Amino acid sequence: xxxxxxxxxxxxxxxxxxxxxxxxxxxxxxxxxxxxxxxxxxxxxxxxxxxxxxxxxxxxxxxxxxxxxxxxxxxxxxxxxxxxxxxxxxxxxxxxxxxxxxxxxxxxxxxxxxxxxxxxxxxxxxxxxxxxxxxxxxxxxxxxxxxxxxxxxxxxxxxxxxxxxxxxxxxxxxxxxxxxxxxxxxxxxxxxxxxxxxxxxxxxxxxxxxxxxxxxxxxxxxxxxxxxxxxxxxxxxxxxxxxxxxxxxxxxxxxxxxxxxxxxxxxxxxxxxxxxxxxxxxxxxxxxxxxxxxxxxxxxxxxxxxxxxxxxxxxxxxxxxxxxxxxxxxxxxxxxxxxxxxxxxxxxxxxxxxxxxxxxxxxxxxxxxxxxxxxxx
Amino acid sequence: xxxxxxxxxxxxxxxxxxxxxxxxxxxxxxxxxxxxxxxxxxxxxxxxxxxxxxxxxxxxxxxxxxxxxxxxxxxxxxxxxxxxxxxxxxxxxxxxxxxxxxxxxxxxxxxxxxxxxxxxxxxxxxxxxxxxxxxxxxxxxxxxxxxxxxxxxxxxxxxxxxxxxxxxxxxxxxxxxxxxxxxxxxxxxxxxxxxxxxxxxxxxxxxxxxxxxxxxxxxxxxxxxxxxxxxxxxxxxxxxxxxxxxxxxxxxxxxxxxxxxxxxxxxxxxxxxxxxxxxxxxxxxxxxxxxxxxxxxxxxx
Numbered sequence: 171x172x173x174x175x176x177x178x179x180x181x182x183x184x185x186x187x188x189x190x191x192x193x194x195x196x197x198x199x200x201x202x203x204x205x206x207x208x209x210x211x212x213x214x215x216x217x218x219x220x221x222x223x224x225x226x227x228x229x230x231x232x233x234x235x236x237x238x239x240x241x242x243x244x245x246x247x248x249x250x251x252x253x254x255x256x257x258x259x260x261x262x263x264x265x266x267x268x269x270x271x272x273x274x275x276x277x278x279x280x281x282x283x284x285x286x287x288x289x290x291x292x293x294x295x296x297x298x299x300x301x302x303x304x305x306x307x308x309x310x311x312x313x314x315x316x317x318x319x320x321x322x323x324x325x326x327x328x329x330x331x332x333x334x335x336x337x338x339x340x341x342x343x344x345x346x347x348x349x350x351x352x353x354x355x356x357x358x359x360x361x362x363x364x365x366x367x368x369x370x371x372x373x374x375x376x377x378x379x380x381x382x383x384x385x386x387x388x389x390x391x392x393x394x395x396x397x398x399x400x401x402x403x404x405x406x407x408x409x410x411x412x413x414x415x416x417x418x419x420x421x422x423x424x425x426x427x428x429x430x431x432x433x434x435x436x437x438x439x440x441x442x443x444x445x446x447x448x449x450x451x452x453x454x455x456x457x458x459x460x461x462x463x464x465x466x467x468x469x470x471x472x473x474x475x476x477x478x479x480x481x482x483x484x485x486x487x488x489x490x491x492x493x494x495x496x497x498x499x500x501x502x503x504x505x506x507x508x509x510x511x512x513x514x515x516x517x518x519x520x521x522x523x524x525x526x527x528x529x530x531x532x533x534x535x536x537x538x539x540x541x542x543x544x545x546x547x
Numbered sequence: 548x549x550x551x552x553x554x555x556x557x558x559x560x561x562x563x564x565x566x567x568x569x570x571x572x573x574x575x576x577x578x579x580x581x582x583x584x585x586x587x588x589x590x591x592x593x594x595x596x597x598x599x600x601x602x603x604x605x606x607x608x609x610x611x612x613x614x615x616x617x618x619x620x621x622x623x624x625x626x627x628x629x630x631x632x633x634x635x636x637x638x639x640x641x642x643x644x645x646x647x648x649x650x651x652x653x654x655x656x657x658x659x660x661x662x663x664x665x666x667x668x669x670x671x672x673x674x675x676x677x678x679x680x681x682x683x684x685x686x687x688x689x690x691x692x693x694x695x696x697x698x699x700x701x702x703x704x705x706x707x708x709x710x711x712x713x714x715x716x717x718x719x720x721x722x723x724x725x726x727x728x729x730x731x732x733x734x735x736x737x738x739x740x741x742x743x744x745x746x747x748x749x750x751x752x753x754x755x756x757x758x759x760x761x762x763x764x765x766x767x768x769x770x771x772x773x774x775x776x777x778x779x780x781x782x783x784x785x786x787x788x789x790x791x792x793x794x795x796x797x798x799x800x801x802x803x804x805x806x807x808x809x810x811x812x813x814x815x816x817x818x819x820x821x822x823x824x825x826x827x828x829x830x831x832x833x834x835x836x837x838x839x840x841x842x843x844x845x846x847x848x
């Protein structure tokens with residue numbers, strides 16, 4: 171009896187037939203990979219199955235597929251683990267999403283993924299005269315971009331991006347993570363231009379819907395969504411880029427709303443996200459939302475009194491926390507990808523607090539927490 | 548059980564029926580709610596986007612307030628977004644002692660201090676893990692027989708799985724399914740159940756935001772759901788409040804009622820639909836409720 175069963179999504183454009191599922195038996199140990207399984211089937215049963223692969227060691231990023239509905243590298247998924255998450259015991263393998271299928275498990279990475287990577291100018295654009303020898307970069311700056319550099323361009327995040335699902339023009343998680351790799355590089359001289367471009371693009375950094383699918387999908391821990399949030403943070407706090415998509419305005423409106431009220435006062439947030447109740451930009455937006463607002467009033471979800479007078483005000487210590495954080499010279503960001511987690515039972519690891527070289531090099535007031543490079547506010 | 552209760556902002560703002568229905572349902576499940584009325588917004592990811600330390604400090608303050616509630620077994624919330632945003636901050640605070648101390652310094656002025664290891668559970672998790680579905684099923688007086696319910700989880704409560712403690716022992720991404728069944732209803736699986744409602748980009752890319760909401764509602768209709776249930780009030784805003792606008796964007800009539808989690812539980816426990824605030828929805832849950840007799844659809848009284 172076979173050890174595992176695979177259900178593979180087959181499609182050959184030249185056949186004229188619709189895609190269909192086909193089942194195969196695999197005779198391998200559970201610690202072997204799904205890719206090994208597919209290659210055995212190719213070898214023994216059906217050489218026509220199309221799959222891209224090369225290194226078989228989760229380095230080259232070629233064999234991205236969906237296994238039991240979730241994107242991963244076929245070479246990075248054990249057969250036994252995959253069988254556990256299969257709903258009926260049969261491991262399903264299908265091509266990644268959001269990209270056209272060329273054949274079976276092979277998608278058109280050129281048409282989508284690579285085109286989007288090119289969109290963010292994925293090379294260094296240094297400023298000023300070239301140094302006589304090499305560029306000198308402080309180690310902490312490179313640590314800051316390490317997480318994005320771990321990307322192996324497999325396309326798993328692109329496959330399951332929910333913004334791209336409704337907006338194929340969205341620049342997307344892989345390309346935006348790549349953008350942070352250069353925005354965060356001190357040798358690059360075009361930080362403002364890069365951010366301005368991606369903030370103003372309606373399909374840029376503000377088109378990410380914060381669904382965490384890319385974080386879940388990435389086999390390398392790049393956390394593309396977190397990189398997109400860092401792009402937004404730098405665009406707003408360091409460059410004050412007022413974009414046409416209301417990204418900056420919305421963030422500012424939200425942050426100030428909580429500083430004032432402690433809880434979110436939604437009736438203010440909407441107009442403030444467009445620049446304020448009476449701003450020319452807000453008027454058409456509010457008019458478009460009017461049917462929803464009227465319905466909410468009609469149903470008693472919101473009372474005019476509650477909408478106009480927010481009864482709750484932020485406690486003083488909330489305002490004090492805001493002041494305390496905003497007055498700091500530097501922003502702090504604790505990146506667990508870089509510093510790792512303490513052992514649950516033991517205390518902090520010896521001597522480090524923030525570990526991994528990212529610590530006190532900043533000379534920050536906290537000393538032990540890794541800070542972002544950029545000054546606060 | 549006594550819990551330090553964080554209702555979140557939206558449940559006291561544009562979805563008051565959520566906070567209200569939770570208050571009605573809690574005593575029936577022997578939950579004593581001690582409301583954290585001094586706590587501040589979790590930041591919903593936006594404050595963290597602006598400044599991570601600010602979001603971590605505000606949430607550490609909330610956690611510290613929860614830890615001060617004497618006799619409370621844990622902290623409970625009723626919003627997927629609060630759960631996810633607070634988990635993210637808690638992960639950092641718990642992972643690094645010097646960082647936690649650094650944040651605690653600013654809380655010290657109010658005699659607050661966050662100690663590592665707070666348990667913070669959404670009402671959904673609490674029902675399954677603390678109360679138990681069997682206990683809840685035994686309390687059902689009006690089973691949701693023949694009611695076809697589509698679960699809509701909300702991103703923040705299902706991803707990332709590792710941070711949210713979702714594993715084989717805690718299959719939290721199936722709890723809504725399990726609960727609907729425990730209440731006597733029929734689970735309807737549909738394409739959008741784990742997807743994003745689109746709310747976070749409603750002010751930045753309105754069309755894409757409403758396209759997401761509309762598409763999932765349409766998928767649920769195609770799967771013959773009578774209604775959706777969501778543990779997230781922000782999802783509720785996009786799926787219910789904005790549903791008429793989503794209809795225009797996707798060019799399809801929808802009319803899919805969306806219930807808050809405590810409302811669905813309350814119905815099964817015999818509470819009056821009006822008491823649960825079901826009249827406050829933009830899409831009236833007429834497929835769920837027979838308004839003349841207040842009996843759940845398909846159930847003989």
